Amino acid sequence: MVSTLNFEITQRPDFSMLKVALESGQQVFAEPSAMASMSPNLTLKAGLKGGALKSLGRMFGGESMIVNTFTADKGPGEVVFAPGHIGDTQHYRLTGGSLMLQRGAYMANSAGIEVTGKWQGAKGFFSGEGLVLLKASGTGDLFFNSYGAILEIDVTDDYVVDTGYIVAFEDTLQYRVRTLPGLRGGGFKRLFFSGEGLVCQFSGQGKVWVQTRYVSPFLSWVNPFRLTKNN
Amino acid sequence: MQYDLVCRPASTAVRFALDAGDSITCEVGAMIAMSSGITVETTSKSRGGGGGIMKGIKRMFTGENFFLNHFTAQQSNQTLLIGPTMIGDCIHHPLRSGSMVVQGSSWLASSSSIDIDATWRGFTSAIFSGESMFWVKCLGTGDLFLSSYGAIYPIQVDGEYTVDTGHIVAFEDTLQFKIGKAGKSLVGSFLGGEGLVCKFQGQGKLYCQSHNPPSLGKLLGPKLKPR
Numbered sequence: 001m002v003s004t005l006n007f008e009i010t011q012r013p014d015f016s017m018l019k020v021a022l023e024s025g026q027q028v029f030a031e032p033s034a035m036a037s038m039s040p041n042l043t044l045k046a047g048l049k050g051g052a053l054k055s056l057g058r059m060f061g062g063e064s065m066i067v068n069t070f071t072a073d074k075g076p077g078e079v080v081f082a083p084g085h086i087g088d089t090q091h092y093r094l095t096g097g098s099l100m101l102q103r104g105a106y107m108a109n110s111a112g113i114e115v116t117g118k119w120q121g122a123k124g125f126f127s128g129e130g131l132v133l134l135k136a137s138g139t140g141d142l143f144f145n146s147y148g149a150i151l152e153i154d155v156t157d158d159y160v161v162d163t164g165y166i167v168a169f170e171d172t173l174q175y176r177v178r179t180l181p182g183l184r185g186g187g188f189k190r191l192f193f194s195g196e197g198l199v200c201q202f203s204g205q206g207k208v209w210v211q212t213r214y215v216s217p218f219l220s221w222v223n224p225f226r227l228t229k230n231n
Numbered sequence: 232m233q234y235d236l237v238c239r240p241a242s243t244a245v246r247f248a249l250d251a252g253d254s255i256t257c258e259v260g261a262m263i264a265m266s267s268g269i270t271v272e273t274t275s276k277s278r279g280g281g282g283g284i285m286k287g288i289k290r291m292f293t294g295e296n297f298f299l300n301h302f303t304a305q306q307s308n309q310t311l312l313i314g315p316t317m318i319g320d321c322i323h324h325p326l327r328s329g330s331m332v333v334q335g336s337s338w339l340a341s342s343s344s345i346d347i348d349a350t351w352r353g354f355t356s357a358i359f360s361g362e363s364m365f366w367v368k369c370l371g372t373g374d375l376f377l378s379s380y381g382a383i384y385p386i387q388v389d390g391e392y393t394v395d396t397g398h399i400v401a402f403e404d405t406l407q408f409k410i411g412k413a414g415k416s417l418v419g420s421f422l423g424g425e426g427l428v429c430k431f432q433g434q435g436k437l438y439c440q441s442h443n444p445p446s447l448g449k450l451l452g453p454k455l456k457p458r
Contacts, residue, residue, distance in 0.1 A: 226457060
């Protein structure tokens with residue numbers, strides 16, 4: 001099966017959408033609700049991809065257990081995907097390696113790629129947002145999305161990224177979750193006042209994609225506007 | 232210190248290229264990513280510990296927390312990437328003389344040579360809609376980075392100019408101001424959807440934002456589960 005997709009990403013970085021032109025018989029897989037529109041010659045099938053265990057792993061990775069399969073079984077056609085929120089979409093071509101995706105960043109992939117959840121142990125537990133990562137591996141096209149724009153960072157040495165802003169990274173990079181380097185003052189002050197809480201320190205060689213906005217601070221901003229209970 | 236505004240205008244972030252010794256003061260939580268040769272120090276209010284930790288805690292409980300992170304490059308060729316909370320733009324304003332009054336959530340970062348005074352009480356906070364609204368006064372010479380909800384548009388005030396309080400990003404303090412009602416009568420102003428406005432007078436630069444954060448808060452707040 002052909003695992004190279006003919007695609008186009010438009011309206012970057014704020015209202016990005018992904019249009020995939022499928023050849024007859026070609027397939028594309030996407031997270032549920034990512035589909036915005038499609039040609040009538042495409043068939044949509046929802047299902048647990050890769051069996052129950054792998055689906056469970058994806059669920060822990062903040063994704064649905066269900067992956068929708070779009071098949072051009074009645075001739076060539078196109079399908080348009082868009083993230084559920086304002087934000088960017090990025091393409092990555094996997095050639096046998098692996099890419100780690102932040103919780104919720106997965107959008108779509110071609111045939112030849114396997115997406116599984118990866119339990120990070122204590123590393124993930126302490127990161128708050130849950131650095132529960134998805135692992136995409138194989139050979140093919142992968143698409144992921146963000147809240148805000150996506151910036152690519154070429155890591156050649158050490159690099160520090162706030163855990164909440166990580167979208168994806170190549171698994172050639174080593175990483176560990178820690179507090180900001182050189183942050184002075186006691187633990188209390190450090191954790192509660194710096195606001196930057198936990199960061200991911202990457203080392204080695206590889207690429208990291210970060211997003212320019214993060215939904216949690218926005219939720220904290222909205223919080224004071226909630227009504228108070230009267231009783 | 233060099234800077235670059237990227238992904239404008241809705242997802243704008245500021246990318247700094249720092250040399251050893253360069254220092255930037257940022258809003259808490261603004262850091263997205265950075266090289267590892269940068270150290271961070273957290274203070275409340277202004278650099279040098281003005282205000283102190285107890286006052287900081289007090290401000291935190293009164294909803295007036297204002298903590299600053301100071302990023303200092305220890306080596307050359309360091310990058311620092313920062314971004315605001317809201318969907319919107321960021322701009323650079325060179326502060327050469329005098330001072331600038333900035334709406335608290337619009338202040339993103341400034342050179343460490345600029346003094347940040349979070350206790351500015353030129354407006355009585357009670358009269359402003361939106362609980363989280365406070366103002367900071369930036370004084371000194373250096374670079375100032377401001378953020379907005381939506382787009383930012385500059386106004387060169389010469390004479391008089393009226394702005395809805397929720398749309399103010401920052402203004403030079405050469406401007407005099409008066410809080411008032413938009414229409415002739417107070418009832419009429421509120422019915423017209425225009426709450427309180429700020430009437431500026433004199434000569435100076437004013438930055439406004441296309442969207443009004445308290446309005447967004449009031450739209451979303453009632454739709455969420457009560458606190």
